[in-house]
Amino acid sequence: MTTDRATADADDRARYERVFAATHRRVLAYVVRRVSDPSDAVDIVADTYLVAWRRVADLPDDEQSVAWLLAVARRCLANHRRSHTRRVALTDRLAASLEAIVPPPGEPKELSDVHRALSRLEPEDLELLRLLEWDGLDRAEIATVLGISRNAVRVRLHRARRRFANALASEQPPQPHPRVAAPAYSREGS
Incomplete structure (x- = not known):
């Protein structure tokens, strides 16, 4: 039984590596065109392929893999935008509370x-x-x-x-x- 699982793991890994090699440039290009800061693209692509690894059993190993990965990347982009919006709002709230605690320069x-x-x-x-x-x-x-x-x-x-x-x-x-x-x-x- 353990040899069957080991064989399945090796097959999943080989399929993942094939799909990654065939698609990573297209997925990266897709994401780079949709973010304002290219450094964010690296994180989003990493998240995309992390999802692909976790769902390797669902990962297509043919021409459908690009579309499947772009759909995952699209969701990762949406998550990134939501977290960015929350982070900016939190930063604004913290800045406002900091001004209430620490007076701005030019104090009396x-x-x-x-x-x-x-x-x-x-x-x-x-x-x-x-x-x-x-x-x-x-x-x-x-x-x-x-x-x-x-x-x-x-x-x-x-x-x-x-x-x-x-x-x-x-x-x-x-x-x-x-x-x-x-x-x-x-x-x-x-």
């Missing part, structure tokens, strides 16, 4: 002061503040992420906030205190 001065102050923090302080404020984790979740106790998170967070406040204060020029007008005294009552 106050924000650049924040970035400079954050860049002056130690990495441990910066990570704590990011986990809390940017990632929205609570103290217990931060403790899990960092592998420390909740009490250690509380203490380190207090210190990180204080260091951040000091760094931010040093980034901003001192604000003049509002002048308090001297009380006006009337000479009438004196």
Whole structure:
């Protein structure tokens, strides 16, 4: 029984190789004429012949093989176009969400002061503040992420906030205190 299967496998392989040798240029030309980027054609042709190998029992071994393979290539092209459309849409959605997370260049001065102050923090302080404020984790979740106790998170967070406040204060020029007008005294009552 195993020799029958081995013989059938050898026959399938030989038929596949004959069909590939006879058709691959025509299939490639068909695909190249239908894609905007020729490098995509290589992937689509590879997908076409992968389908042919998986369905080698259905693969015609005569003049019908070209038409059969072009039908497979047509479906592979359609799949490629759909995946390209989905990929572009996903890229657009990711870009939009990235803009919501990371402000575009030309940010306001106050924000650049924040970035400079954050860049002056130690990495441990910066990570704590990011986990809390940017990632929205609570103290217990931060403790899990960092592998420390909740009490250690509380203490380190207090210190990180204080260091951040000091760094931010040093980034901003001192604000003049509002002048308090001297009380006006009337000479009438004196």
